[in-house]
Amino acid sequence: MRLIGIDPGLRVTGFGVIEKHGPRLDYVASGCIRSDARHNLPERIATLFTGMRDIIATYAPETAAVEKVFVNVNPQSTLLLGQARGAAIAALTAAGLPVAEYTALQIKQAVVGHGKAAKEQVQHMVTCLLSLSGAPAADAADALACAICHAHAGLGAIGLGEQSQTGYRTRAGRLLVPGRRQ
């Protein structure tokens, strides 16, 4: 099962593609779609939409998860973020993908083990869980975390208690690797 996670934004939209083989998760690809702030809004939406379409065509995921965005204190920013998220979801549904939504809290809970984890902890856990040689950029890490959360939800295993059944355990947001001294 191949999953794509999306962390939507008008300036930067992060994406992360992983594969789930039973309890094991394999990294496939990750990165960002950036839109030029000097362009007008329809052009930026077009950049984001065609970028999404290209990524979906390239990596052919079977299911998608999009981070639920929080309402910003600045209403204008909320509106811009909403438009980016709408375009990203449109690209996914247009490709026939089922789209799940998770809050940042749910994603952190699933990946780090608690909802108040710092960005660095998310990056660290994503690096460990997918056996990456280096930490991905923050936007890509968030998108990969979203995909990991979706993989666990599909297993019916969200939350720290169930996570340990999927092959790894965490303590204070750090991965416990069996046999390695913590």
Added chain:
Amino acid sequence: MRLIGIDPGLRVTGFGVIEKHGPRLDYVASGCIRSDARHNLPERIATLFTGMRDIIATYAPETAAVEKVFVNVNPQSTLLLGQARGAAIAALTAAGLPVAEYTALQIKQAVVGHGKAAKEQVQHMVTCLLSLSGAPAADAADALACAICHAHAGLGAIGLGEQSQTGYRTRAGRLLVPGRRQ
């Protein structure tokens, strides 16, 4: 030149298609795309996006105009509206259409002659300008008004002063039909 105007919304997105032949504007089609509030957000975005795609394929407009949405007092509504608008713009740009944006103020200014016009005045003027037998529904009227505004902007004729050059004049927001007693 065939133009489409869009009044975006998650519950109801209005559309209006007109044709510009020199100073004359002809009505082609108008209506609404409705999404079911009982469905989840990705499904509603999909309904809106595929609805937009079908309308574009059916009426083959050459250029598009989308009403700029105002920031709602309720941030959650702003976020929902933004997502609908993003999906609508994505559908237009994916079809290769250039997309212009106009504020409600600009649209009312172009159609009624002043920016504070009531919804009924917009409906009335749209009915007159396009020689319709009856007033279109509010969402469709707003979308048609957006298309009319775009047609005038294309002529370099926004604002009441210039409008009279395009074949009609308004007084206090009502159309002055030459030869008819006002």
